Amino acid sequence: MFCHHLKALCAILVTGAFSTHALAGEVNVAVAANFTAPLKAIAVAFEQDTGNTVVPSFGATGQLFAQINNGAPFEVFFSADDTTPAKLEQAGNSVAGSRFTYATGALVLWSAKPGYVDDQGAVLKKNEFKHLSMANPKAAPYGRAASETMDKLGLTDRLKGKIVEGQSITQALQFVSTGNAELGFVALSQVYKDGKITGGSAWLVPESYYQPIKQDALILKKGANNPAAKALTDYLKGPKAQAIIKSYGYKI
Incomplete structure (x- = not known):
């Protein structure tokens, strides 16, 4: 009798374990480099709350766009702009109606040295540095914003010989962090908590100096039949994820 009950209990436990495992999913996500730290924090909370696992790939928006068009197995895309997701949407490479703005970013001129960058950005006009870091404007929206800022200040021609260009905003930050550039234009989210x-x-660049950095996300066609993809985009609109996003200096 005891053995019979024990077998029944084991069967229930095993069935329960398989059911829980079946409910948990995995989602492959392409993530713009500026959103690296927030996404990692959100992924931990998402897994704790839903059991689903996020598998992220970080890079410049332009690079990720090229990979998506070349058949990369991404199911959700977190872009650093709104125009790239719009192109994917127009090409039919996304789930209809899934695109939304998850954050609005900010550009900052930053130096690893305390007191090096003044809060008005006058250090740029003084032009006493050897290297200025920024992301590639063609691949990274934050690089484009940096380029627009220098145009606005009338400094593009004066500074072009000093620019060290990263392929992504992560690389632009690394140039400054390692001392290969005295200062650089990076995403506020990278140096803010x-x-x-x-x-x-740092100098927080006025928003009027560059086009708004509206960051859109969408579910890609490859994620259409993955419940974890929909669960992740829904989770991003919830209070826990939004609190994390705001803690990195983004506007919602």
Whole structure:
């Protein structure tokens, strides 16, 4: 009798384990480099709350776009702009109605050295540095915003010989962090946490100096039949994910 009950209990436990496993999914996500830290934090909370696992690939928006068009197995795309997802949508490479703005980013001129960058950005006009880092404007929306800022300040011609260009905003930050450039244009989210710049010195570039960095996400065609893809985009609109996004200096 005891053995019979034990077998029944084991059967229930095994069935339960398989059911839980069956509910958990995995989603392959292409993520614009500026959103690296927030996405990693959101992925942890998402897995805890839903059991689904996020498998991220980080890079410049233009590079990710090319990979998607070349058949990369991404199911959700978090872009650093709104125009690239719109192109995917128009080409029929996404789930209809899934595109939404998940964050609006900000550009900052940053140096790893405390006191090096003043809060008005006058350091640019003084032009006493050897190297200025930024992301490739053709591949990265934050690079484009940096280019627009220099145009606005009338400094493009004066500074072009000093620019060190990263293929993504992550690489642009690395140039400054490692001292290969004294300062650089990076995403605020890369150097900001819980209400303050986390180190060095910075100038928050006025929003009027560049086109708004509206960052859109969508479910790609490859994710159409994956419930975890829909679960992730829904989760991003929820209070827990939005609190994380705001903590990195983004506007919602």
